[in-house]
Structure formats: C-alpha cells, structure tokens
Amino acid sequence: MTTTREKILATTSQLMExxxxxxxxxxxxxxxxxxxxxxxxxxxxxxxxxxxxEAIRQAGEMISEQMTAMLDAExxxxxxxxxxxxxxxQRLLSSGCRLGGPLTTVALETANTSPRVNQVCQEMYRTWxxxxxxxxxxxxxxxxxxxxxxxxxxxAIEGGIILSxxxxxxxxxxxxxxxxxxxxxxx
Amino acid sequence: MTTTREKILATTSQLMExxxxxxxxxxxxxxxxxxxxxxxxxxxxxxxxxxxxEAIRQAGEMISEQMTAMLDAExxxxxxxxxxxxxxxQRLLSSGCRLGGPLTTVALETANTSPRVNQVCQEMYRTWxxxxxxxxxxxxxxxxxxxxxxxxxxxAIEGGIILSxxxxxxxxxxxxxxxxxxxxxxx
DNA sequence: GTCTATATGCAGATAGAC
DNA sequence: GTCTATCTGCATATAGAC
Numbered sequence: 494m495t496t497t498r499e500k501i502l503a504t505t506s507q508l509m510e511x512x513x514x515x516x517x518x519x520x521x522x523x524x525x526x527x528x529x530x531x532x533x534x535x536x537x538x539x540x541x542x543x544x545x546x547e548a549i550r551q552a553g554e555m556i557s558e559q560m561t562a563m564l565d566a567e568x569x570x571x572x573x574x575x576x577x578x579x580x581x582x583q584r585l586l587s588s589g590c591r592l593g594g595p596l597t598t599v600a601l602e603t604a605n606t607s608p609r610v611n612q613v614c615q616e617m618y619r620t621w622x623x624x625x626x627x628x629x630x631x632x633x634x635x636x637x638x639x640x641x642x643x644x645x646x647x648x649a650i651e652g653g654i655i656l657s658x659x660x661x662x663x664x665x666x667x668x669x670x671x672x673x674x675x676x677x678x679x680x
Numbered sequence: 681m682t683t684t685r686e687k688i689l690a691t692t693s694q695l696m697e698x699x700x701x702x703x704x705x706x707x708x709x710x711x712x713x714x715x716x717x718x719x720x721x722x723x724x725x726x727x728x729x730x731x732x733x734e735a736i737r738q739a740g741e742m743i744s745e746q747m748t749a750m751l752d753a754e755x756x757x758x759x760x761x762x763x764x765x766x767x768x769x770q771r772l773l774s775s776g777c778r779l780g781g782p783l784t785t786v787a788l789e790t791a792n793t794s795p796r797v798n799q800v801c802q803e804m805y806r807t808w809x810x811x812x813x814x815x816x817x818x819x820x821x822x823x824x825x826x827x828x829x830x831x832x833x834x835x836a837i838e839g840g841i842i843l844s845x846x847x848x849x850x851x852x853x854x855x856x857x858x859x860x861x862x863x864x865x866x867x
Numbered sequence: 868g869t870c871t872a873t874a875t876g877c878a879g880a881t882a883g884a885c
Numbered sequence: 886g887t888c889t890a891t892c893t894g895c896a897t898a899t900a901g902a903c
Contacts, residue, residue, distance in 0.1 A: 513789045515789075597788060598788045600842060600845075601700065602699075602785060602789070606699070611846065615846055618847070644852050645855060645856060648855075651843070653835040655788055655838045655842075658791045659788070659801050665835060668832060672828065672832040676863065
C-alpha cells in the first residue's frame, strides 16, 4: 500500500536528485506525485526542509541497503566494488543520465544554507563510508588503510556522478569502476 | 583597473561557487559587487545564462592556469598531483569550506536545465582532464592509461570537494591528495 | 485529510528617463 | 552607462471551509 505521504516522499527524492533543492518547487512535487494539494503541510508541517530531510534519509538508506547487499554478495574485493559502481552507472544510464546520486546535488546546495538538510547528508555519507570501510577491512586492508580508502572511494564515485551527469554519458562513472578494480586488485 | 563588467563577473563566479546557480539571484550579485544596478543587462543582455556562462568560463580558466603551472613546476609525478590537491584544499579551508570547485555545484544543477551553461562546464572539465592526461603521459604512463587516469583523478577531486563542503572540513580532500600520491607512486 | 484561496516576498526581465 | 520603476510569474507558507 502506498500512502499519500509515501508518494510525496518518493517524488521529492526523485525530483531533487534530478534537479536539486532550489530548483524543485513544492507545487511541482504535489503535481508530479498526483497527491492532494492540501496534504503536503499536513504531513510535513515544518515545510520544505523537513520534507527534504526525510526524503534524503529514505533515499540514502535505500542505497545503503543495496550497497551492503552487493558488497557482501561478491567474494572478490575488487569485483565487489567494481560491480557496485557498475550498478550505479546502470541506474544513471537508464534514467537518461538525470538520476545519479540522491545526495550529490542537494548536499552541495544546502551545505552552507540549511543545517538541517546538511546534517542528514553528513550522516548518510558517513554511513556509506562505514559500509565501505568494513568491507575493505574484511577484504584484507588494515584498519587505517581501510578508513582512508573508504573516503577516497566515496569521493571517486560522487565525482564520477558529476562528470557523467555533466557529459550526459555513463562513461566517466564506468571509468571510475574500472580504476577502482585496478586499485583494489593490485594493492 | 577593474571595470564594472569585471566586478560583476568575479562576484558571480564567487557567489555561484558558494551557493549554486538557482540560489544566486541577480539582485544579490548587483548588491554584493557594489555595481550600478542598471549595468547588468547592459553588459549581459541575454541575462542570467549568459552571465553564468562567462563567469564559469573565466573561473575555469583561472584554475586551468594554476593547474598547469603547479603540475609543471614539480618534477615528481605523485608530488605534482598531491601538491595541486593540497593547494585546492588550502583554498577551501581559507574560505571556511564554502568555496571549492567553481564548477561543481553549477555543473550539477544545470546539467539538464541549461544547455548553454552545461556546454561550458563540459568544456572546462575536458580542458582539465586534458591537462592531467598530458602530465601523466609525460610522467611515464601509456597514452591509454593516462587518459583513463585523468578522468579518474578529476572525479576523485570533485568528489573530495563535495565531501569536504558537506562535512565542513578539509579532511576528505586532503585524504584524496594522500591517496593520489600513493596511487601515482606505486604504479 | 483534503480543499481552495490567498498572503507575502523575491525572482528574472524590461522600459524609458537621464 | 547608469538609474528607477515596474511587469509578470512563481516561490513558500498559511487560513479556514468542508
């Protein structure tokens, strides 16, 4: 069952992923989700920031789950990460290079303007890095190396998303996948 | 001599780097630059998109020059790239983690909404990657490996900027610098 | 829970005086 | 070249009926 509240949240994260925070209006969210217009402030009385916070958290946690599942399913370390980034670029490609990174744009836009949204973005990035770190340590890296590499991998992926979305091709992100495979198999 | 036109351009790229495209209003640009209000549409008759295009190009080319200079000045390959990223994080830090990457935010925001701005962002990223590629080839990498690594390095840097701005610390970008040093000295 | 109507403000852009 | 005034539209948010 999909409640009105859930439809609003799903539409919000999708639109914000594609357009960013400022460019996404509440009217557009209502319209696109086909939700009753009066419901938005009923479910999210604190307005756009509250709505965004919840949407970002939900989208971030969905990625976390997919990430954990994929990294655990593959025994080989390099292939585990390579495969995960391949999956991301698949998602990017099948959306016409519009979707890619539910946090990326919003995190940048709100870093210095909305403490509330910034907080949840920090939290999500930390969660992802922790998942990476744990998998790297399990794959044989020392605690220290794993922690540093986790941040680096996170950065490479986010940057790959920027380049792919700007160039309207999955190629940059696929190159990131290839380089990560090399990096993790040689070390 | 700083003309009115130049002041408007400089203020635009600075504000957009910190706040993004949508969040930066023309009124704010006028106000902050201390420019005569009537001048904006005199110098940039095609409006916000034209202004942004020129501001992004100017800022991107400034980075290109600094990049070329720094990469050429250091003989050791790993240190050349490491030092350049260190310099970026220095810039980020001294702006209170607000500035960092004149393209990053704007490139994401306008990727699917303004062909004109998107075009110049693509152009600038290509230019940077070409500079990286040439330096990597000069440092001993094959043509093919250099091209692929150049994109990867570009991605890691842009992603490091996202993480640093989100977390309000230079640390992530500094970690990128460290990992790049490792990557380029072992291969 | 959902509706309509609306308050309020700022956005980008334009016109015309000087 | 610069200024002021203004058009038009959409943004977030709120009030109150049903």
